[in-house]
Amino acid sequence: MSKHFFGDTTVLLGRSLRHITRSPDTIITTAIMPIAMMLMFVYVFGGAIRTGSDSYVNYMLPGILLITVASGIAYTAYRLFMDMKGGIFERFQSMPTARSSVLWAHVLTSLVANLISLGVVMLVALLMGFRSGAGVLAWLSVAGILLLFTVALTWIAVIPGLSAKTMEGASAFSYPLIFLPFLSSAFVPTASMPGPVRAFAENQPVTSIVNAIRALFAGQPVGTDIWVALAWCVGILVVAYAFAMRTYRRKIS
Amino acid sequence: MTTQQAPAIQVNGLEKSYKELRVLRGVTFEVARGSIFALLGSNGAGKTTAVKILSTLLKADAGTARVNGFDVATQAADVRESISLTGQFAAVDEILSGRENLVLVARLRHLKNPGKIADDLLERFSLTDAGGRKAATYSGGMRRRLDIAMSLIGDPPIIFLDEPTTGLDPQARIEVWQAVKELADRGTTVLLTTQYLDEAEQLADRIAILHEGRIIVNGTLAELKQLLPPAKVEYVEKQPTLEDIFLTLVGTKA
Numbered sequence: 001m002s003k004h005f006f007g008d009t010t011v012l013l014g015r016s017l018r019h020i021t022r023s024p025d026t027i028i029t030t031a032i033m034p035i036a037m038m039l040m041f042v043y044v045f046g047g048a049i050r051t052g053s054d055s056y057v058n059y060m061l062p063g064i065l066l067i068t069v070a071s072g073i074a075y076t077a078y079r080l081f082m083d084m085k086g087g088i089f090e091r092f093q094s095m096p097t098a099r100s101s102v103l104w105a106h107v108l109t110s111l112v113a114n115l116i117s118l119g120v121v122m123l124v125a126l127l128m129g130f131r132s133g134a135g136v137l138a139w140l141s142v143a144g145i146l147l148l149f150t151v152a153l154t155w156i157a158v159i160p161g162l163s164a165k166t167m168e169g170a171s172a173f174s175y176p177l178i179f180l181p182f183l184s185s186a187f188v189p190t191a192s193m194p195g196p197v198r199a200f201a202e203n204q205p206v207t208s209i210v211n212a213i214r215a216l217f218a219g220q221p222v223g224t225d226i227w228v229a230l231a232w233c234v235g236i237l238v239v240a241y242a243f244a245m246r247t248y249r250r251k252i253s
Numbered sequence: 254m255t256t257q258q259a260p261a262i263q264v265n266g267l268e269k270s271y272k273e274l275r276v277l278r279g280v281t282f283e284v285a286r287g288s289i290f291a292l293l294g295s296n297g298a299g300k301t302t303a304v305k306i307l308s309t310l311l312k313a314d315a316g317t318a319r320v321n322g323f324d325v326a327t328q329a330a331d332v333r334e335s336i337s338l339t340g341q342f343a344a345v346d347e348i349l350s351g352r353e354n355l356v357l358v359a360r361l362r363h364l365k366n367p368g369k370i371a372d373d374l375l376e377r378f379s380l381t382d383a384g385g386r387k388a389a390t391y392s393g394g395m396r397r398r399l400d401i402a403m404s405l406i407g408d409p410p411i412i413f414l415d416e417p418t419t420g421l422d423p424q425a426r427i428e429v430w431q432a433v434k435e436l437a438d439r440g441t442t443v444l445l446t447t448q449y450l451d452e453a454e455q456l457a458d459r460i461a462i463l464h465e466g467r468i469i470v471n472g473t474l475a476e477l478k479q480l481l482p483p484a485k486v487e488y489v490e491k492q493p494t495l496e497d498i499f500l501t502l503v504g505t506k507a
Contacts, residue, residue, distance in 0.1 A: 007363070015346065086345075086347070087340040088344045091344040091403075094336065096362060
């Protein structure tokens, strides 16, 4: 690791954050879709969905938070793609700068941007009547799971960001990730689904993550869900990181 | 190792293929310190590939290259301390202002007083008035000037300019030429690639023609001229070129 790694990463992080503050629309668009879904599910479909929980906002917020991250990382890929296409990525790589800083600055920017979006969505949820009796430890656990989930998805986003040929290609990968919560316990209990769908829903990562966050918010015991959730997040993170680094080395040798 | 006397760039038998496509098939040349060297070739001749290898962005399949005395494969970090790359597309950050772009590069090169460096360069490249504006609002020529200014930060002894005037209008082209000449006057070694014959003729001390992955000719303009049939004397009425007309009408000093 270069002796300038932290300094260079800080400088480049400052640059990317300036991009965000100068075009806050990326954060607003990221937050608007999950908010719209939340409004629709709570005030349109929610009345017809039997979840066994007394507040539907409380029930579906964890899924909405995951959708927020999934749509937020599309911008991570987009920002990286723009740097690749504009040649500024190559400029940085040909300078006496710690090379990996360029990538890490994008990863950290993704964390900050998603954190802000999550905050906005959370605020709207509170206005819509979301309430939680969770203690400090439970809140910290929720924050930790969301952070880990964001990091894992960010490294997935790095792969198309580095390798895409077009802007659409760079962000299209996020659509299935946004869709995944619908095939989980995020909006309806999995028990209502037909056999094969239910089998998929109960064994895909989103369900365990949603269940863990939901239990933490409700102040209930999380059981094994949290360990399954953490295992999924770490697993995705490790695989995505390995593939992202391979793509990176193929681009810059 | 006396890097001072060695040529600024030494390239020997460089080869590079992309799958089946052999882009470089044994490229050999040297660039003397403080000179302007033009790598001339049509699109797809391998110019950009050669520049990318020399600026440590790509690895060669075979052959060696030394830049400022350092091997590009084994001493990449030292090479990066010695060079600046101005790529084919003006690589400026459009969302940042011109001044912020310069400060960013100065900080990434770990220099003291990034603000002062930025202000000095803005002045030298006549961008002081535009310094606070987003680079996205710049004209093509201004972007290129900012791009070159960013490359000069830290006074690297060797600068690579990959097709610096492609896509520029005639006025902007002359501005860039001026900037390149000034660089050489200050002792910087410049390796530039171009597909324009007049650009090589205007700027370069030596010209090498890269064709189908090999250097087919390498020499000064006078030497290259001798390769052709001897000059014939013909009497032709010298009409102004369209470029002369254009530049006179729009009132450029050059």
